Amino acid sequence: MDVSLATALASLTTGIYVLTARAGGVQHGMSASWATQVSGEPVLVMAAVDRQHLTHRLVLDSGAFGLNVVGHRSRHLEDYFYSARARHPDNLAPFALETAATGTPLLADALASLDCRLVAHYPAGDHTLFVGEVVAVRVRQADRPLTSQDLPYVYLGGKVLFDQASRRPLAP
Ligand SMILES: Cc1cc2nc3c(=O)[nH]c(=O)nc-3n(C[C@H](O)[C@H](O)[C@H](O)COP(=O)(O)O)c2cc1C
Numbered sequence: 001m002d003v004s005l006a007t008a009l010a011s012l013t014t015g016i017y018v019l020t021a022r023a024g025g026v027q028h029g030m031s032a033s034w035a036t037q038v039s040g041e042p043v044l045v046m047a048a049v050d051r052q053h054l055t056h057r058l059v060l061d062s063g064a065f066g067l068n069v070v071g072h073r074s075r076h077l078e079d080y081f082y083s084a085r086a087r088h089p090d091n092l093a094p095f096a097l098e099t100a101a102t103g104t105p106l107l108a109d110a111l112a113s114l115d116c117r118l119v120a121h122y123p124a125g126d127h128t129l130f131v132g133e134v135v136a137v138r139v140r141q142a143d144r145p146l147t148s149q150d151l152p153y154v155y156l157g158g159k160v161l162f163d164q165a166s167r168r169p170l171a172p
Pocket of ligand 1: 029031048054055081082088154155161
């Protein structure tokens, strides 16, 4: 990707989340930044997930997902899901989990978690836009949400992250 385009895209500030899902006995999570609220009534949120990711299949199989908001005090969640330690199926074992309405595992360390029932999904290039109706919510900590501007790297799709300081691709 052209450096100017990557730099401009990296300036689109996003939140930092962990998307969780459970299907077929597998409980799994991944770092997610392409996520946002997309309707007020009913409350709908959207997460864009690469079709190659394991989480993609789990969301489709279960018809549900959890959007866990990472705060400054729960940055260890992003550190873990960014790391090689998380790159295996069933990667939620290190963390305390809660389940709400859909049965999706939610991260008890997150600032807040939205438990979502999948109501629509749309293809968008190499990603799928998963739209979820929020059916339960947990709010746990008074903390500031982490954003993409707080991390040295930015997700721009594909397997490579963008290094904010050097403006070069970074091996994940
Ligand atoms: C900060 C950050 C944000 C990310 N945001 C997304 C995202 O919004 N959508 C996506 O498909 N992948 C995103 N990724 C990449 C996935 O988290 C990563 O490829 C993960 O290993 C996929 O997990 P899975 O195949 O185990 O489901 C992001 C990665 C990082 C580090």
